[in-house]
Amino acid sequence: MKKIWGRKVLGFAVGVCLLLTMICQNVAFVSAEPEEKTVVVNFEESLNETMSKTIEILNLFDISEIVVDSGKVSYSREGDKVTVTVSEGVYRVGPHTQNVTLTIEDDKGIFDEKTSYNVDGYEGILTKIDSGYDEAKGLYWVKYQGSVTKENCKFYQYTVTIKYTENVRPEVYLTEPKRGMITNGKINVQGYVRDENIGDELKLFFSFDSYDESMTGNLLNENSIISDGTWQEISGTIDLSPFNLKDGDHDFYFWAVDKRGVRSVGEIIRFTLDTVPPEAPVLTPDKTESTNQSVVVSVYYPPDAVGREIKINDGPWMPITDITKNDQIIMDENGKIEARAIDEAGNISEVAELEIKNIDKIPPTAPTINTSADETTEQPIKATIVPGVDNESGVDRTEYCLRGASTKDWEKYDEGTEITITALGETEICARTIDNAGNISAETVKKVTIKKKEDSGGNNGGSGGTGGNSGNNGGSGGTGGSGSSGGSGSNSGGGNNDGNGNDGKKDDEILQPEPNIPGAGGSPVDLSVFISADKSKYEEGEVITFNITYKNKTNVQANNVIVKAGIPANTTVEDIAGGTQNGNDIEWKIESLKANSSGKIQYKVKVNLLEVPEISSSATASITASGTLINKDDDESRTIFLLYSNRFGENFHGKYITGYEDNTFRPLNNITRAEVATIMANILGLKQEVAGGKTYTDLSKSHWAYNNIIAVTEKGLFTGYEDGSFRPDNFITRAEFATVLANYLGLKNVEHDELNFADIENHWAKNFIEEIYRVRLIEGYLENGLRLFKPDNYITRSEAVTIINKMLFRGPLEGAKVPFTDVEEGYWAYGHILESSIDHYYVRNKDQSETIVNKKQ
Structure with a gap:
């Protein structure tokens, strides 16, 4: 028995089944060869030793084996058509009879009714069936017909068995790009392709936003993949710039095509193109005035920043978390800080720069003290001070003090003024210069002395009485002195020698107060x-x-x-x-x-x-x-x-908002106070029937939201206005909305040390606004480097459900369509509107979003 073996024989030699398991994320891939099929081609008995027949095998991939029962066999193929040729087979010998027709022509026209036939071994008697005259030839003709037989003929008959495999559709599985990814210009493709037809040639194609079976698509890589029957890795990078895609959501289609043109089921992945860079970070130093302390720079990144980088002086760019955990950079010396934000798409913001120039740790030079004299006798000494020099932050002030015979605490010296020393004795004049950063120079000290004039002629005063009740007056002073009269006698003795050159008077003594110890007096602490x-x-x-x-x-x-x-x-x-x-x-x-x-x-x-x-x-x-x-x-x-x-597994969220009767949501409409009250009542599960203890001057029971408004009022979420009104159909402001959420969460109306928003310093709701910012419900707006809340602006329905979802730890929801005609897929709040408006089972994703789970009730 003759055989022709195809490529599949090798696969069967390795094993009947080829199993390859690949772990890719959470998917187990198993590879198996396609099933081998058989077709039989019968050649009827014939005198021809060599015969050919063409058959069609639909969806043919490869012929693994072809066998003929005798002789030789070969084949050729074109697509699904296979031409089989057989020869040199076993034969049988026997007579062969066939019908023949014989035509004879001559110019006489005399023909027998029968004639003998002997050609190529075939013999027999033929009978005349027709005759006539051919005028064109000028000849008579006769036609004979009959059966003739040839003895000892060779008869050939073949049966061919073909084993083949059908062409199997290729399969693709992508691990990149991720569903919902955001990019600014490139898509990295990673994944796996499989074709069970070993040796098949595969090419990979993609398209954007449209797909049908007839389209050619764009080729991922020029090189084909030769299938080995297993899941084979694929990778490539797609530059989006030639496709002129606009920013927003797009669909990425990806498929494989084998050499017969059979394509896989396509992968479809929704992604977002975002080429708009995030806003630049804001760098805010805690000190802008000159200082000899470190400067703490707070870095505020935009909310969409997933990469937050910092650069200090000539250092490299690095994540800010490598330097600090609280987004604050401590600068001990002057230098330059740069910050940039990178969004999820990879867009890089403009670089924010801050030059720190106000750190000065170098003290000024010491001042100079000039005096009218270093020493005098009972004559005043005058002093002036030349301040020290500071080339960094500049001189703020010069101070002086006096120690010794004259005393004075440190006080500011006004340049050009004279300090007069009059006290007898030695006085130290001390001076220091202080720069604008608070650095203090070395002290300059100069000693001056005012001596007492020598007494050259004065006599002692007269002695007092001998101890009588009233002593005598003392004698007059000598000519060189200025002695006063002796003191009058007292009960205990004579007069005093009271005379001296300054009338016995001393400089006042300055007492330093005890230092004030904080808290020592039991002062209250806040x-x-x-x-x-x-x-x-x-x-x-x-x-x-x-x-x-x-x-x-x-x-x-x-x-x-x-x-x-x-x-x-x-x-x-x-x-x-x-x-x-x-x-x-x-x-x-x-x-x-x-x-x-x-x-x-x-x-x-x-x-x-x-x-x-x-x-x-x-x-x-x-x-x-x-x-x-x-x-x-x-x-x-x-x-x-x-x-x-x-x-x-899955969990459940109930809807808390409905649209309007015309099946719209009106996402850009401002939301009213009555609508917010209704949402909060739904969230709290409050029943429509309420006690009604609280009333408002402008709210009638016929108002569609009356019960909800009274219910949330009784829960302390709303209080109304000072005039007793509720104003249900007024649009709610962002400040009022923040207050409602703070009341729902039980947050306190307490003042924060620092405000995160530049436009709420004097606003009545600033405490509640800061509280809901602290618990990550709001981000506000970044404009011109400032974070704003815009407290008196109205809030849209889209913004309201987005913030409420954050408060409830819900959404955004993916995997379903919103039940409204005016919210298009790709709208920024699409997932939050969906989350709030339908009952759904869900699972949470790593990015904190939710994916809907279809669950039969």
């Missing part, structure tokens, strides 16, 4: 503390970073300060930050906290394995100190966050 988390949602196993800021807001020192923070349930301490763990609390003890000073603590905990899918959690920080504490509302602070696990 402290504050605030806690925040680095994110709002944490999956089990993730680390939560808490930041605590605390401050002494009074002008006296606080002693024995204790900052305490709770360890949230379902977490374990990861970094205690130098504190002491005491049960479920961490304590940091601070022996003394100077007046008007502040500090920061950063500690970390890790989320444990959870026993339920989601837990709304919180962390609390507090501060205490010795003595009397005042204004204690801000002595405790709480922040909120969500703990979740995807091990339990």
Whole structure:
């Protein structure tokens, strides 16, 4: 038996099944060869030793084996058509009879009714069936017909068996790009392709935003992939610039085509093209005046920054987290700070630059003291001071003091004025120059002396009486003196020798007051503390970073300060930050906290394995100190966050907002106070029937939102206006909206030490605005390097549901369509509108979004 073996024989020699398992993300890929099929081609018995036949095998990939029952076999193919040729087979010998027709011509036209036939071994008698005359030829003709037989003929018959494999559609699986990715100009393609037809030649194609089976597409790589039957890696980079795509959402289609033109099922991946760079960071120093202290520069990055980089002087660009954990750079010397933001798409912002020039740690030169004399006799000495020189921050002032016979505390010297020394004895004149940064020069000291004039002729005063009740007056002073009369006698003796050149009078003595020790008198202390988390949602196993800021807001020192923070349930301490763990609390003890000073603590905990899918959690920080504490509302602070696990499968969220009767959402419309009240009532699950204890002057029971407004009022979310009105159909302002959310979360109306928004300093709602910023519900707007809240602007329906979703730890939702006609896919708030407006089961994604799960009820 003759055979022709194809490429598949090698595969069968290796094994009947080829199994390759690849782990790619969470997918297990298994490779198997396509099934081998068989077709039989029969050649009927024939006198021909060599025969050919063409058959069609639909969707043919390869012929692995062709066998003929005798002789030789070969084949050729064109597409699905296969031509089989056989020869040299086994034959049988026997007579062969066939019908023949014989035509004879002559010029006489005399023909027999029968004639004998003997040609090529075939013999027989033929019978006349027709005759006539051909005028054109001028000849008569006769036609005979009959059966003739040839003895000892060779008869050939073949049966051919063909084993083949059908062409299998290729498959593709992409690991990159990720669904929902954002890019600014390139797509990196990574993944796998498989074709079970070993040896098949595969090419990879892609297109954007449209696809059909007839399109050619764009070639990923020039080189083809030769299939080995397993999942084979593929990679490539696509430059988007030639395709003229606009910023926004696009669909990326990707497929493989084998050499027969059969294509795989296409992958479709939604991505976003974003070529707009983020706003530049804002660099804000804590000091702009000259200083001899370090300058702390706060770096504010835009909300869409995923890469936050910093560069100091001529150093390299590096993530700011490599330098600091709180986005603050401490500059000990003058220098240059540069910052840039990188968004998720890879766009790089303009570079923000800040030149620190106000640090001066070099003291000025010492001043010079000039005097009218170094020593005199009972004559005043006058002094002037030439201030020292400072070439850095400049001279702020020069001070002087006097020590010795004349005394004076340090006080400012007005340049050009004269200092007059009149006291007898030695006086030290001390001077120092202070620059604008607070550096103090070395002291200059000059000693001057005013001597007493020598007494050359004066006599002692007369002696007093001998002890009588009233002594005599003393004698007059001598001619060289100025002695006074002797004192009158007293009960205990004679007169005193009272005469001296300055009438016995001394310079006044200056007493230094005792230093004022802060808090020594038991003064009340006002402290504050605030806690925040680095994110709002944490999956089990993730680390939560808490930041605590605390401050002494009074002008006296606080002693024995204790900052305490709770360890949230379902977490374990990861970094205690130098504190002491005491049960479920961490304590940091601070022996003394100077007046008007502040500090920061950063500690970390890790989320444990959870026993339920989601837990709304919180962390609390507090501060205490010795003595009397005042204004204690801000002595405790709480922040909120969500703990979740995807091990339990899908979870459920109910809708809390509906659209309008015309099936629209009207995302750009401003939202009214009544609509917000209704949303909050839905969230709280308040029933429509209410007690109605509270009323508003402008709210009737016929208003569509009456019950909801009264319900949320009774819950303390709204209070109305001073005139007793509610104004239900007024648009709600951003400040009012912030206050409602703060009331819902139970946040306090406490003043923050620093404001994060430049436009709320004197606003009535600034405390609530700062509180909801602290718990990561809002970001505000960055304009011209300033963070703004725009408190009196109205808020749109899109903005409202986005912020409420953040408050509820929900969304954005992916994998479904919004039920409204006026919200297009690709709109910035699409996922948050979807989240708020439909009931859905979901799972949480790593980027904190949600994907809908279709679950049969």
